[in-house]
Amino acid sequence: MRVTRQRLRRERRRRQTVILLWGAMAVFVCMLFSLAVKNGNMTRNVSCAVCSLMLRQISPNLAENLPSEYYEDSEENYYETRTESTLSYETVLAQDAEDVSDAESGEDDGAADSTEENSTPTEEETSTEEASAGTQAVSLEKLNDFDYLIQNFYTVDSATTITSAQLNAEELLSVDCTLTGSSDAPQILIYHTHASEGYSDSVEGDPSTTVVAVGERLAEILETTYGYNVLHDTGVYDSDRNRAYSVAKPYIEQILAENPSIEVVIDLHRDGVSEDTRLVTEQNGVQMAQVMFFNGLSRTSALGDIDYLANPYITQNLAFSLRLQLAARELYPGFTRKIYLKGYRYNMHLMPKSLLVEVGAQTNTLEEAKNAMEPLAAILDQVLGGAE
DSSP states (O other): OHHHHHHHHHHHHHHHHHHHHHHHHHHHHHHHHHHHHHOOSHHHHHHHHHHHHHHHHHOHHHHHTSOGGGTSOOSSOBOOOOBSOOOOHHHHHHHHHHHHHHHHTTOTTGGGGGGTSOOOOOGGGSSOOOOOSSOOOOOHHHHTOHHHHHHHHEEEBTTOOOBTTTSOHHHHHTSOOSOOSOTTSOOEEEEOTTTTOBOTTOOTTOGGGBHHHHHHHHHHHHHHTTOOOEEEOOOOOOSSGGGHHHHHHHHHHHHHHHOTTOOEEEEEEEEOOOTTOOOEEEETTEEEEOEEEEEEOSEETTTEEOGGGOOTTHHHHHHHHHHHHHHHHHHSTTSBOOEEEESSOTTGGGOTEEEEEEEEETTSOHHHHHHTHHHHHHHHHHHHTTOO
16 A cells, blocks of 8 residues: 555656646747747747747647748848847847837937947957058949948947848948038038047046037038038037937927028947957058947847837938948048947937947047047048049
């Protein structure tokens, strides 16, 4: 009798263990499918492949009835992001939730501030770069190769994705980026979402030593050397950095409404990097900070297209930064870092020719940042004047 009871207890424990294991496997399958639904790229394919194998063990009939779209890659090329951001998946979801909250209160870009900068530097950024001799013009045939384009001209943040349909060089280079108006009225607006950003030798509280002074230098060169009519807004919008884009938006909208002749909007920033990184290049014998063009895609890997951060000008924004990148590559090799693509909007929906520029980092000097305005103004003139 005792042997029988012991055998029954062992059998009961074995059945309980089997049930727990199958339960854990079922939860894991559900989690993978949830991730697969949210992600439209390689993660979806890997997740679904694992799910299908597990389902075949649990229920072969159910696995056989899964639609084919869960197994096959899309014909459209996706770039699987792999660099720069150290954000975890949970952090991205938390920021998306914060964006929803901000959008409901009319402050739709607030959460974007915390994800714009201070990304992990790539190998390209961790050493001083000097420009090589000669130009680096690139053929359209090469640019039409999506893999070549993405690997040589862009850094795609891990929290977003971009496809070959959206990053089509031939289509982007067909966009007219020239100015159409005269210099009788303002043509270019320069402003600073993060006006408090400074450099290694900046004096706290003194705007003449921050990125605002760099913007003033750019405005001066564009006006005196190239004859553009430039409006420089020195407003401070980052008293609360996490809401800077939301705070800046109505002010910039008002400036544009009062000056309908403006065709170009430049948001000038200073990047944040690790303290042992120096973003320096030498151009024409002058040491200066490297610059980086930055585009928002209004799309995250977790949620897809962000409807409440819609930007009808994403294509024009991408076209503008690509033309500038190509001009810089030809005229000033080594001057620009790769164009950085990230998931939010950054108020780039306010104008087709919107540009967000990171000038150096906190490890650069103010002089190095100001020196960079000479080539930046030159390539702006090259593109806006249609000379490239």
